[in-house]
Amino acid sequence: MTQDSDVVAAVRCINIKKHYGRGTSRLEVLQNLNMLVPRGTIYGLLGPSGCGKTTLLRCILGRLSMDQGTIWTLGKAPGTRGHGIPGSMVGYMPQETALYEDFTISETLNYFGTIHRMPKDVLKARKAFLISLLDLPSMKSMVGNLSGGQKRRVSFAAALVQSPPLLILDEPTVGVDPLLRMRIWEHLLEFVKDWNTTIILTTHYIEEARQANIKFISSLFYHVLPGRMGGLIISPTMLKINYRD
Numbered sequence: 001m002t003q004d005s006d007v008v009a010a011v012r013c014i015n016i017k018k019h020y021g022r023g024t025s026r027l028e029v030l031q032n033l034n035m036l037v038p039r040g041t042i043y044g045l046l047g048p049s050g051c052g053k054t055t056l057l058r059c060i061l062g063r064l065s066m067d068q069g070t071i072w073t074l075g076k077a078p079g080t081r082g083h084g085i086p087g088s089m090v091g092y093m094p095q096e097t098a099l100y101e102d103f104t105i106s107e108t109l110n111y112f113g114t115i116h117r118m119p120k121d122v123l124k125a126r127k128a129f130l131i132s133l134l135d136l137p138s139m140k141s142m143v144g145n146l147s148g149g150q151k152r153r154v155s156f157a158a159a160l161v162q163s164p165p166l167l168i169l170d171e172p173t174v175g176v177d178p179l180l181r182m183r184i185w186e187h188l189l190e191f192v193k194d195w196n197t198t199i200i201l202t203t204h205y206i207e208e209a210r211q212a213n214i215k216f217i218s219s220l221f222y223h224v225l226p227g228r229m230g231g232l233i234i235s236p237t238m239l240k241i242n243y244r245d
């Protein structure tokens, strides 16, 4: 079953509720969250640590069950048979890197490329592109010997390898130097422009989006999740930031 608005919406979240724990340790994390991510946009989730960004991403991926609500990803519920979410239709970069330490970078990308059934020549070209894009060391380097920042970039490459229509990136630019961060942003914008990719990411750095000098998409969207612990309480408002102004 699909809905008409899913022609333009890559992801729709309707009235999502999610809690953890029970009794006195019950924690309401997502409370009636509604969100619409248009296709071919970069959609940023902003909010203080612990406000539920990773939880929401895992619900969108179909990896975490919700208490209430409906999610549509590329027109179908995640986990629908034959849909590809979770699967090849989505590239996911988790907040904590989950890589095999005793694989080389090349073996890591081969592993993910093979899972996604990429033809060998396409995978080879994609690997070369990603190594250059993310300024990674030699393909023969062992993942276990890389720095934290380099491991995050390998994890990023693994999310991008099959050129998925939906990218879900949990804090992709943490541990990345400012110059590389700019380059990554430029490439994310190219994916949107050239392939109509939809990108949902979490970030602490609202400024990094501004620096990206966005010319070719009309807008970026930010969804600010409310903090629970006082201080920064922002209602879950969608701020539309138009970079053509």
Ligand SMILES: Nc1ncnc2c1ncn2[C@@H]1O[C@H](COP(=O)(O)OP(=O)(O)O)[C@@H](O)[C@H]1O
Binding pocket: 020, 021, 027, 029, 047, 048, 049, 050, 051, 052, 053, 054, 055, 056
């Ligand atoms: N599996 C879990 N069990 C219990 N509490 C959790 C679990 N995962 C996350 N939490 C709690 O839920 C809240 C939201 O977590 P998270 O979604 O990781 O936030 P964010 O990504 O915005 O930092 C935090 O208070 C976190 O401690």
Ligand SMILES: [Mg+2]
Binding pocket: 053, 054, 055, 095, 170
């Ligand atoms: Mg998180």
